[in-house]
Amino acid sequence: MSGFDGNRVYTVAIHDQGTPTGPDLPSETEQLLYDFLQTFRIGEDFIYRDKLRANLLIKLYLLEVDLRHVSLYHDELAHAIQDRPADILPLFENAATKIGKSLFGNRNDTEATNATENGAPADTIPKIQVTLKSGLNLLQFRDLTADTMNKLVRVPGIVISASVLSARSTKLHLQCRSCGTPKIIYPAAGIGGMGSGSDRGLPRFCEAQRDGQEKQCPIDPYLIIHSKSGFADQQTLKLQEAPDMVPVGELPRHMLLSVDRNLTGKVVPGSRVIATGIYSTFQAAKSKGGPAALRQPYLRVVHLETMSPGGTGGMNPFGTQYTPEEEEEFQEMARSEGFYERFARSVAPSIFGSLDIKKAITCLLFGGSKKVLPDGMRLRGDINVLLLGDPGTAKSQLLKFVEKVAPIAVYTSGKGSSAAGLTASVQRDPTSREFYLEGGAMVLADSGVVCIDEFDKMRDEDRVAIHEAMEQQTISIAKAGITTVLNSRTSVLAAANPVFGRYDEGRSPGENIDFQTTILSRFDMIFIVRDEHNEGRDRMIAKHVMNIHMNRPNENNDVVGEIDLDKMKRYIAYCKSKCAPRLSAEAQEMLSSHFVGLRKQVQQVERDNDERSSIPITIRQLEAIIRISESLAKMTLTPVVQAHHVEEAIRLFKFSTMDAVSAGAADGLSRTDLNDEMHRIETEIRRRLPVGWSTSYQSLVKEFVTQQGYSSHALERTLYILDKREIIRFSNQKKVVHRIGV
Numbered sequence: 001m002s003g004f005d006g007n008r009v010y011t012v013a014i015h016d017q018g019t020p021t022g023p024d025l026p027s028e029t030e031q032l033l034y035d036f037l038q039t040f041r042i043g044e045d046f047i048y049r050d051k052l053r054a055n056l057l058i059k060l061y062l063l064e065v066d067l068r069h070v071s072l073y074h075d076e077l078a079h080a081i082q083d084r085p086a087d088i089l090p091l092f093e094n095a096a097t098k099i100g101k102s103l104f105g106n107r108n109d110t111e112a113t114n115a116t117e118n119g120a121p122a123d124t125i126p127k128i129q130v131t132l133k134s135g136l137n138l139l140q141f142r143d144l145t146a147d148t149m150n151k152l153v154r155v156p157g158i159v160i161s162a163s164v165l166s167a168r169s170t171k172l173h174l175q176c177r178s179c180g181t182p183k184i185i186y187p188a189a190g191i192g193g194m195g196s197g198s199d200r201g202l203p204r205f206c207e208a209q210r211d212g213q214e215k216q217c218p219i220d221p222y223l224i225i226h227s228k229s230g231f232a233d234q235q236t237l238k239l240q241e242a243p244d245m246v247p248v249g250e251l252p253r254h255m256l257l258s259v260d261r262n263l264t265g266k267v268v269p270g271s272r273v274i275a276t277g278i279y280s281t282f283q284a285a286k287s288k289g290g291p292a293a294l295r296q297p298y299l300r301v302v303h304l305e306t307m308s309p310g311g312t313g314g315m316n317p318f319g320t321q322y323t324p325e326e327e328e329e330f331q332e333m334a335r336s337e338g339f340y341e342r343f344a345r346s347v348a349p350s351i352f353g354s355l356d357i358k359k360a361i362t363c364l365l366f367g368g369s370k371k372v373l374p375d376g377m378r379l380r381g382d383i384n385v386l387l388l389g390d391p392g393t394a395k396s397q398l399l400k401f402v403e404k405v406a407p408i409a410v411y412t413s414g415k416g417s418s419a420a421g422l423t424a425s426v427q428r429d430p431t432s433r434e435f436y437l438e439g440g441a442m443v444l445a446d447s448g449v450v451c452i453d454e455f456d457k458m459r460d461e462d463r464v465a466i467h468e469a470m471e472q473q474t475i476s477i478a479k480a481g482i483t484t485v486l487n488s489r490t491s492v493l494a495a496a497n498p499v500f501g502r503y504d505e506g507r508s509p510g511e512n513i514d515f516q517t518t519i520l521s522r523f524d525m526i527f528i529v530r531d532e533h534n535e536g537r538d539r540m541i542a543k544h545v546m547n548i549h550m551n552r553p554n555e556n557n558d559v560v561g562e563i564d565l566d567k568m569k570r571y572i573a574y575c576k577s578k579c580a581p582r583l584s585a586e587a588q589e590m591l592s593s594h595f596v597g598l599r600k601q602v603q604q605v606e607r608d609n610d611e612r613s614s615i616p617i618t619i620r621q622l623e624a625i626i627r628i629s630e631s632l633a634k635m636t637l638t639p640v641v642q643a644h645h646v647e648e649a650i651r652l653f654k655f656s657t658m659d660a661v662s663a664g665a666a667d668g669l670s671r672t673d674l675n676d677e678m679h680r681i682e683t684e685i686r687r688r689l690p691v692g693w694s695t696s697y698q699s700l701v702k703e704f705v706t707q708q709g710y711s712s713h714a715l716e717r718t719l720y721i722l723d724k725r726e727i728i729r730f731s732n733q734k735k736v737v738h739r740i741g742v
Contacts, residue, residue: 026091029080033088034095036073037063052096052128053103061126062262063096064303067134081132085152085278089130089302096128129261131303134276141241141253144279144297154276155255155299156307157239159267161438163429164235168260171230174222176206183207183222235264236429239275239299243410243444256298263304269424269439270446270487272408276303322574330574333563334637340648343635346563348401351394352544353537356655360385360525361398363652364449364491365406365572366634368627369580380473381580382491383627384522386455388513388660389529390502395495399451402493405565407573408448410441414458414496417441419465422450424486426479435480442469442488455496456514463519466492470522471620494523503530513615513660521616524624525656581633583626587646591629594650595622598658615660624657625649677714682722689728689739697735 037048052063071078081088104125136154144153174183183203202224206217237257246252257275259266267273281295322330333339340362347358363383370381387395403411412422420440427438441450452458469475469488476485498504498512512528513520520526563571583591602617628649633641681704688703689695700719704710719737722728727741 026087029077029088030091030095032074032077033092034098036070036077037065037095037099040069040073049099049103052100056100056104056125060262061100061128062131063128064131064133065092067132067136082134082136082152084150085132085302086150086280086300089132089278092130093127096130097125100125100128129263131263132276133303133305136276138274140245141255144255148279149281149297151279152276152302153279153299154274155239156245156272156274157241157255158444159237159269159271159273160240160254160444161238161269161427161436162235162267163237163436164434165233165264166235167231168234169229170232172202173225173228174202175225176217176221177223178217178221179206181206182225232261233264234258234260237267237301238438239273242272244404256296257301258298259301259304263301266304267306268486269437270443272307274305274307275299275301276305277301322570326570327574330571331637333571334575334635340632340635342562343568346568347405348394348398349562350548351397351401352541354394354398354529356652357387357398357527357529360527360652360656361402361493362635363628363631364493365402366575366631367491368630368634369582370489378473379623380471380489381627381630382473382489383524383624383631384470384492385494386520386523386526387493387495387529388498388503388526390531391497393529393531395529396453399453399493399495402449403451405568405572406449407569407576408445409451410445410448411451411453412441414452414454414456414462417452417458417462419462422462423465423469423475423488424477426477426482435482437477437482437484437486439486442466442475442490443486445490446487447489449491449493452492452494455494456498463515467518467522470519492523503528517616521618521620523657524621524627525653526615526660527656528660575634575637579634579637579639581630581639581641583629583641584643586643587629587641590643590646590650591622591625594646595625601658615657617657621653621657625653628652674714674717677710678718678721681710681715681718685718685722685728689737691739691742694731694736694738697730697737700737 037052038046040046040048047069048063048065055062067078067081070081081092132152134152134154136152138156139148139153141155141157144155169187172185172187174185175181176183185203202220202222204219206221235258237259239255239257240252243252257277277299279297280300281297283295336342340359344355344359344362347361351358364385367383368381371379373379387398389395399411403409422440422442424440424443425438426435428435455463469490470492473487473489474485475488477483496515499514500512503512598617598621625646626649629641629645632645632648633639638645684704685700701712701715704715705712719728719730723730725741727739729738729740730736731738
């Protein structure tokens with residue numbers, strides 16, 4: 001044997017009585033596959049024969065074959081399938097169809113009549129689709145090179161868009177328009193109808209002969225008789241690589257997938273899948289003028305695995321595959337003493353302090369329990385957290401850490417993301433000119449976390465787009481004739497700076513936080529992170545930072561967390577898939593009485609400050625405390641929420657949101673005095689500055705504070721309020737004040 005066949009090992013087929021043949025000819029290969037489907041068994045079960053029979057009885061013309069079984073049966077055959085899947089798959093489908101026909105054709109007439117509808121004969125069984133489940137190693141998008149062309153590959157990713165179903169012709173029945181001669185052709189399988197079923201591929205001349213001479217039919221004589229032709233469903237998906245697999249600084253890659261027949265309509269945008277398919281190319285319609293050799297790659301899918309929602313992204317995408325040892329280890333972790341504290345300390349261990357914020361982030365990672373009420377109403381289980389504070393308090397670093405540790409996470413910055421980028425956009429398919437939806441960040445992070453940095457820099461109309469996603473956990477879309485609802489069951493972790501860049505102690509929270517009440521009430525916990533000047537604390541932080549930069553472990557706590565990243569990620573996915581705690585009667589009583597107390601406290605603060613609180617305490621906040629208690633129970637795999645979980649949840653809530661509500665009462669001055677003072681200053685400014693005039697900020701300070709003895713705080717607040725009402729406008733970095741309105 002010479003050439004390409006040299007040094008190849010062949011297997012001996014038993015039924016050939018010792019003549020050494022490999023599956024070289026298509027007929028031999030088909031016979032081998034036929035024998036495999038007929039005779040392969042584990043124990044006493046003929047797996048594929050029984051499976052095929054069961055599927056045919058429910059009119060499901062599909063058979064899933066495990067490639068590992070093929071390699072057990074005939075190793076050479078399994079290699080051939082991996083190397084030349086496009087040649088062998090049609091043979092596989094022929095073999096399966098033959099078996100299907102023999103199963104239903106050999107029985108007596110009454111059974112056959114029952115089995116096939118309306119007494120149709122058994123050979124009306126259509127071609128059976130064979131899907132190949134393989135245990136091949138996962139290939140990333142960047143590993144798909146020329147060597148893998150036309151081979152079987154397995155690629156993980158996120159479906160970002162799915163086209164509408166279209167019908168691809170499998171058999172065309174043609175008829176000549178002048179002489180009526182029929183002709184049948186079978187187009188080759190293509191992607192998105194390319195090269196199949198279009199008028200380009202039809203014969204140009206009529207083939208009918210009359211009296212031995214060519215018939216005088218016009219050019220392009222054939223018409224397609226649609227009623228006699230055969231069609232199969234086809235759908236085009238767009239797959240994007242998972243965000244955690246993209247190297248820093250590169251764009252995520254996309255790939256077209258072509259799915260047909262029973263694989264269509266299985267996935268929606270946002271679902272994470274592993275696609276097994278044949279890496280092929282097609283001639284893109286647009287590049288007709290370009291070089292003929294350039295072709296677009298795509299994947300002809302032969303099997304789709306959807307990942308479970310609790311699954312982790314990246315290399316091990318299934319949340320369900322835990323070894324017994326791993327499960328034991330997780331159970332032990334959950335039972336260990338002080339596990340909650342340990343886990344919280346392992347969140348961003350290189351960031352000094354802020355333990356309560358880390359505890360809140362821990363709760364956010366685990367989430368509460370989703371509930372669907374009998375009337376179909378859904379209550380969300382995801383926890384939303386807002387970090388609002390001074391620059392340099394490591395808010396973005398916390399967000400980046402959560403992106404790494406959450407099983408599914410998307411990180412986005414507020415300035416660069418529009419409403420469409422966060423929710424969903426409507427795109428137009430270049431080939432079919434159909435509109436389709438492409439999911440945004442909130443859809444891609446379904447059952448995960450969305451980290452939004454620079455939340456305050458977002459435009460208001462974009463921020464409104466995520467109202468619905470945060471509370472109802474759906475995104476409704478009505479654009480370009482598409483009205484639909486997408487799921488976005490995500491937790492939101494947002495970081496923002498106060499209005500003036502830094503938190504101003506002298507002002508009320510309402511002036512510091514420039515958000516509408518509607519969005520604030522959707523956050524379960526709101527932390528005001530202040531950069532306090534305190535010599536002892538500053539020394540500790542400086543020492544901590546120096547140690548990190550010099551790679552020295554700290555004396556009091558190691559920079560490396562006690563639980564490593566991968567284990568945290570797996571543990572979170574495990575808890576989410578295994579545990580959904582419910583409230584106990586005792587916890588219920590504590591929560592309801594506490595909520596009433598909270599409302600009373602807020603009312604008191606409002607009365608003292610003589611203004612409505614900008615951070616509302618509504619029923620949503622009661623639900624927030626319930627969710628936090630559930631997540632604390634879930635963390636230790638406890639099925640019922642106990643009293644100590646509720647106490648910790650209340651403590652966290654008081655430390656975060658309630659502190660924010662009561663922060664910033666004006667020092668030393670009662671609110672009524674301050675308001676009087678502001679009113680007098682406003683009247684003076686209106687009298688002194690006619691419309692269209694301007695003055696310097698310094699001269700106002702000189703006149704009001706130095707000469708008339710008003711407090712600078714009152715002057716600042718008055719100017720801020722007038723600016724908000726658009727009566728004055730600042731320019732030149734707040735040095736000049738213009739009067740623009742009445």
